Amino acid sequence: MTTNALPTRRDEAWRYSDIDAVTAAWPLPAPESIVVPAGGDFKRAIVQDEGAIHQIEMSIGKRAAASLHILNIGGAYGRIELNVILHEGADFHLGAAQIGGGEQNLEIVTTVTHAEPGATSRQMVRSVLGGTATGTYLGKVAVARDAQQTDSEQDVKAMLLDRSATANAKPELEIFADDVKCAHGCAIGELDAMALYYLQSRGLPPGEAKRLMLQAFVAGVFDGAADEEKLQALALAKLGELV
Amino acid sequence: MLNIENLHATVADKPILKGLSLAINAGEIHAIMGPNGAGKSTLSYVLGGRPGYEVTDGSATFDGQDLLDMDPHERAAAGLFLGFQYPVEIPGVSNVQFLRESLNAQRKARGEEPLSGGDFLKLAREKAGLLGLDMDMLKRPVNVGFSGGEKKRNEMVQMGILDPKLAILDETDSGLDIDALRVVGDGINTIMRRPDKAVLLITHYQRLLDYVQPDFVHVLAAGRIVKSGGPELALELEREGYAEIAA
Numbered sequence: 454m455t456t457n458a459l460p461t462r463r464d465e466a467w468r469y470s471d472i473d474a475v476t477a478a479w480p481l482p483a484p485e486s487i488v489v490p491a492g493g494d495f496k497r498a499i500v501q502d503e504g505a506i507h508q509i510e511m512s513i514g515k516r517a518a519a520s521l522h523i524l525n526i527g528g529a530y531g532r533i534e535l536n537v538i539l540h541e542g543a544d545f546h547l548g549a550a551q552i553g554g555g556e557q558n559l560e561i562v563t564t565v566t567h568a569e570p571g572a573t574s575r576q577m578v579r580s581v582l583g584g585t586a587t588g589t590y591l592g593k594v595a596v597a598r599d600a601q602q603t604d605s606e607q608d609v610k611a612m613l614l615d616r617s618a619t620a621n622a623k624p625e626l627e628i629f630a631d632d633v634k635c636a637h638g639c640a641i642g643e644l645d646a647m648a649l650y651y652l653q654s655r656g657l658p659p660g661e662a663k664r665l666m667l668q669a670f671v672a673g674v675f676d677g678a679a680d681e682e683k684l685q686a687l688a689l690a691k692l693g694e695l696v
Numbered sequence: 697m698l699n700i701e702n703l704h705a706t707v708a709d710k711p712i713l714k715g716l717s718l719a720i721n722a723g724e725i726h727a728i729m730g731p732n733g734a735g736k737s738t739l740s741y742v743l744g745g746r747p748g749y750e751v752t753d754g755s756a757t758f759d760g761q762d763l764l765d766m767d768p769h770e771r772a773a774a775g776l777f778l779g780f781q782y783p784v785e786i787p788g789v790s791n792v793q794f795l796r797e798s799l800n801a802q803r804k805a806r807g808e809e810p811l812s813g814g815d816f817l818k819l820a821r822e823k824a825g826l827l828g829l830d831m832d833m834l835k836r837p838v839n840v841g842f843s844g845g846e847k848k849r850n851e852m853v854q855m856g857i858l859d860p861k862l863a864i865l866d867e868t869d870s871g872l873d874i875d876a877l878r879v880v881g882d883g884i885n886t887i888m889r890r891p892d893k894a895v896l897l898i899t900h901y902q903r904l905l906d907y908v909q910p911d912f913v914h915v916l917a918a919g920r921i922v923k924s925g926g927p928e929l930a931l932e933l934e935r936e937g938y939a940e941i942a943a
Binding site for chain 1: 744745746747767768769771772773778780783784785786787788789793794795797798799801802805837838854858
């Protein structure tokens with residue numbers, strides 16, 4: 454994922470990016486490298502609230518577990534890019550929420566490579582977008598030829614608060630092994646009008662009703678995070694700004 | 697308390713209510729019966745302010761205020777409660793949190809102090825007990841995985857907690873078995889049969905009216921009230937059918 458040349462929209466991984474913002478930030482520093490040793494247990498929460506580009510390369514050793522929680526909410530353009538390699542029996546969990554309004558462009562781009570047998574990966578991504586904001590999730594799962602018994606799952610949902618907002622979601626599977634389980638689900642929708650009306654009929658003002666439903670929508674993403682309460686509170690505050 | 701005059705309403709440009717008039721005073725229980733497609737649910741949604749239900753003529757006032765000019769949450773804060781025919785499932789939103797926030801939003805709108813978590817739970821436990829609904833159900837997401845009967849009981853628990861002045865109950869009896877019907881009927885009586893409150897029951901059948909005795913019964917057909925009477929009218933309808941009476 455490290456490219457020396459400035460990416461253009463023709464590069465698949467930068468297709469929906471704010472190229473002007475990328476240009477301004479170019480050249481990017483070398484990606485952060487995280488190595489989880491065999492049998493290790495790693496946890497990290499990332500809050501992107503200033504309009505930055507984070508690139509992380511992560512290698513998860515044999516039977517090690519790594520869990521990342523991401524809240525992507527800040528700045529005109531915020532991008533988090535993960536390149537994860539799983540070794541034998543390793544486990545990777547990603548719980549991510551990106552919440553944007555105005556003209557924000559937020560994206561999460563992941564490449565999860567099951568390089569060896571028996572590894573598991575779970576990715577859960579929720580996007581909430583209002584105004585003319587754009588939220589993108591590009592998620593590639595690659596399974597190497599001998600990475601049998603791979604168990605991988607992507608669960609991707611986006612909620613559009615305005616018809617002028619955009620959500621892009623692209624799951625991508627590249628599987629060379631023949632005994633694997635790779636599931637992916639993706640949905641983009643709007644808040645259910647009947648549910649909103651039901652909540653309002655009990656006395657909740659429209660903004661409160663929306664906030665309650667959006668809170669439920671992103672709930673679960675930060676379960677088990679190192680900083681769960683802080684992440685929830687930040688997400689809630691950002692949702693409050695949008696409704 | 698509720699004064700509806702010459703109400704006309706459309707749904708997707710189709711006229712449904714065509715000159716409906718009805719007055720409900722404090723202390724009264726009214727039942728509206730009528731065949732499928734008469735406009736019963738439309739009436740409840742128009743009074744509840746559901747988007748898409750367009751009032752084209754006439755008026756509705758609630759305690760002297762123009763009801764039709766208020767947003768749904770303002771109607772709730774003014775003391776109107778709508779019991780849904782099909783209560784909505786809302787995954788991820790806990791009943792308790794939703795009801796507490798709703799009640800406190802109403803109290804805030806009325807300039808009252810919010811209820812503390814402890815006081816709210818006490819209130820919720822009392823009302824759930826009244827309707828025979830397990831307190832654990834109230835902690836679960838709103839109506840998710842509830843049976844038809846549990847959803848209707850949950851509506852009545854909500855009514856008990858929110859303590860409205862006027863309850864419009866849209867086919868609250870549908871989907872209830874005989875025992876649940878009695879529990880819900882008793883709940884309506886306990887919560888709403890007060891000199892300062894009123895109820896509008898919308899139903900197809902006489903059976904709920906065995907438990908909740910109406911003071912007035914109206915027949916709604918083709919968007920208008922075509923006949924009004926006392927409780928005996930419900931029995932007459934059950935015996936003769938709508939076709940005879942509404943004709």
